[in-house]
Amino acid sequence: MASLLYVCVRPERGAAEAEHASFQRALGVAELDQLDLVADPLSDEVLDRHDGFVIGGSPFNVTDAVKTPLQQRVESDLERIAARSLAGETAAFFTCFGIGIVTRMLGGALTLAHPESTRATEIRTTDAAFADPVFGPSAPLLSVFTAHKESAAAVPPGATLLATNEACPVQAYRVGERLYATQFHPEPSPQDFADRMTFYRNNGYFDAAEFGAVEAEILAAQDVGGEDLLRRFALTFG
Template sequence: MAQRRILVFQHHPAEHLGRFLPLFDAHGLVPVTVQLDQGDAVPDLSGFDGLWVLGGPQQVWQEQQYPWLVTEKAVIRSAVRDLGLPFFGLCLGHQLLAEALGGEVGPSKLPEVGILPVDLTEDGAAHALFSGLGPVMTCVQGHGAEVSRLPPGAISLARSPACGVQAMQAGRRAFSLQFHMELTSEMIDACLKLPEYKADFDAMLGEDGLRDFIVTNRHRAPQFEADAERILGNWVGIAFG
């Protein structure tokens, strides 16, 4: 199996590849993680076969607080638009892709927190990225911002009542998801210790709802793992097939 090097932008130690990590190995993908929040420099893109951008507690518009966001958006733009690198973004990575390519991101009218359904659009239901998955996916949500306008030429592949762009294609091999497929139970436990996330989950779910969320997430772990495996396999087929 050919080995392919994937550059991974990480924005917080608690939000890493998670359940995708062993799946990377199974598909011959070698992650090279750059921790932008820790001050890591961005390497030359020419040494990589793809780019993944993960979630984080930051917002795309917080460039003064996190100056490296300016560089990150420029790198994403170059990777997708100029180099045509295969791309995959999750949550913050989804929003960064949209803004980097000329879309708009803003605060959500209704933040989504918890385990919630997402509907594939007509384009999404027919797309190879979601092959083998049903028209409705149940997934982990935790966002207070959303893509409010698609980049030119991009298409929405999934939506929910509160968010019209839950998944997106923005280039021949560039895809992103607003929802989380990478979060293991251990990662969620770590994220809930972060003030930025804990406040949102407490406000939206309450104490009983938060407890139910944690239990339900553990119960649904086999389904989430199967969905992640399917999505990654589909992405690899599109990116390198």
């Protein structure tokens, strides 16, 4: 069985390739298998072959009023990964768009009331996070990158809140022992995140007229700690 699989849900090819490289570096693995879910459906063979899954971000939103057949299929495939993880048969780390998939699956609500622009922000771990193998060593504070429009309105049923802040109360949670979901992006370095901005400068995550200032702020970010979470996820479940 192969260890970890990066699941791409970005239609933008350049952004997808860069995100794969970011995850590979952050996880600390020499090679990282990948599945472009935008191009290829999730097969049973791929689902069975991996110990763990890391799911990247996407310009899709679970709250989108109109969804293409592609987006509907992508969401369905991500639910299959989450269901397998909830059953304890694999481990999964969902990021950004993915936390919406898991929240909906658990019967939780999503909201547009807590958006975060493209930036580095500080989050606080909860008391429950201290004993968690992935989040515990990063307690009580860490800096991460955000860029999202929707979020969980509250911790969904059955989940354990691991991290929060005032801007977005549900920053990360765990379900069972093997499913993690974060609203933030744990994998990019400051340069990675600045490069990603070029693909989404007109998607409403920041004022396109302020691109230079936002980019400079991202590049100046210090001690961003999301990569440590992924490294520990890989060591624990890979």
